[in-house]
Amino acid sequence: MSTERMPTKPQPVSPKQRGRFVSSLLLIFLGLSTVSPAYAASNEMAxxxxxxxxxxxxxLMGVTQAGVVFSATTRLSGAKWAKSYYRLADLITMAFAPFAIGGFLLIYFQSSGExxxxxxxxxxxxxxxxxxSDWLLFRNLFCxxxxxxxxxxYFWKSLRPDLSGSDNIDxxxxxxxxxxxxxxxxxxxxVCSTIIAWDFGMMLIPHWHSTVFPIHYWFGNAYAxxxxxxxxxxLLGRFSSSEFQFSTQQIRYFSMLVSGFMLLWLYFMWAQFFxxxxxNLxxxxxxxxxxxxxxxxPLYWTMVAGCFFIPFGSLIFAYFNRSVRAMCVLALTINLGNWINKYLMVIPVYSAEDRILDHLSEVALSVGLxxxxxxxxxxxxxxxxxxxYWEINLKPKTSVTGDLPTHEVGNYT
Structure with missing residues (x-):
């Protein structure tokens, strides 16, 4: 995103467009809240x-939770190039918050016995x-x-200076x-991801204990x-009035970050496998x-290919390090691999030969979510x-002598 070409403020949206989006959202909410528990309860092998x-x-919960973690990590590391992504990363976390809490309660009360x-x-x-049962509810809901x-x-503190438009805020x-x-x-x-990894993954296999499993779980979510x-x-540039733009330098920084995550993902997977x-228990x-x-x-090796082999074979070429389209295709491949990873975490425990195409209703509900x-x-x-905007335009602090800026790396463009 080139900050030199950013709009100064969001463009107005017509009431007709807003009403269309709100109506669609309410219909999907209604469908998810009524169809999913009814569908699950109507099958013998639910x-x-x-x-x-x-x-x-x-x-979705794991990937969106890692959005605000991206902001926190890049703030701590002083990565200036990531300032353009702070708001979007925080926003996706907060956008899924009601889904996460409501979805967990729905799972707990509708299918905890299964x-x-x-x-x-x-x-x-x-x-x-x-x-x-009570402790299961408490620890997950509390986290x-x-x-x-x-x-x-965190999101409100970052958002408030842009909403107020006042110079009174320091x-x-x-x-x-x-x-x-x-x-x-x-x-x-x-902590939250570790609890979820234990209860929704590791504890599904009796007497299995792994210190690496939760690390691999939440690290894979951060990768995706x-x-x-x-x-x-x-995607948002097609549906939102705000203009999103990338610079070649930002794409390169993202490719380096993805490369690091890719290698660490392989390391944690190997550490658990070995x-x-x-x-040999x-x-x-x-x-x-x-x-x-x-x-x-086939699904397992597709996961490994999507999360490691394809990114590794692609990112060694300079074209992928400066092309938005190529990086988007690669990003979708990584997220597909992450979905398969979670699928293999749950499904084989309950079914030796489950086929995704046999459950198109569940796939449709997932797409609706x-x-x-x-x-x-x-x-x-x-x-x-x-x-x-206030962070992008904020000049870094200087030392007492005024000569040395604070530690920030990277460019905005």
């Missing part, structure tokens, strides 16, 4: 079908205090509320407040979110080998400044 919608929910089967043990089986509460404060002070809040955002994200931030401005393979290797071999093997989220983002982008 869990495998309903799991596809849960997988899509987990993917998804969290360990809540109903055999009479002779003893469960620890952690495996408790979600804390994370989104901190994110809302921009340097607001910048410092956001800087010191950034570690809290990252910690809240890690970084890639998604390349696609979203292009420990399970070397330990059937309760661990059975779940892993079910993904790698047999019915799910994605569409509802995109509509909310578009509405926010139409109503709010899509750039953090």
């Amino acid at each position: 869990r495998p079908e309903f799991a596809i919608l849960i997988v899509s929910f987990l993917v 998804l969290f089967y360990w809540l109903s043990p055999a009479p002779e089986e003893h469960l620890s205090a952690y495996l408790n 979600l509320l804390v994370f989104y509460g901190l994110s809302a404060v 921009h340097q002070e607001v910048r410092d407040q956001l800087y010191w809040m950034s570690p809290l955002i990252i910690i809240a994200y890690i 979110a970084t890639a998604a931030l390349i696609v979203l401005p292009v 420990v399970m393979w070397f330990g 059937p309760r661990e290797t059975d779940a892993l080998f079910r993904q790698m071999y047999g019915h799910y093997a 994605l569409a509802a989220f995109v509509i909310v983002v578009v509405l926010f982008a139409r109503r709010l400044p899509v750039y953090s």
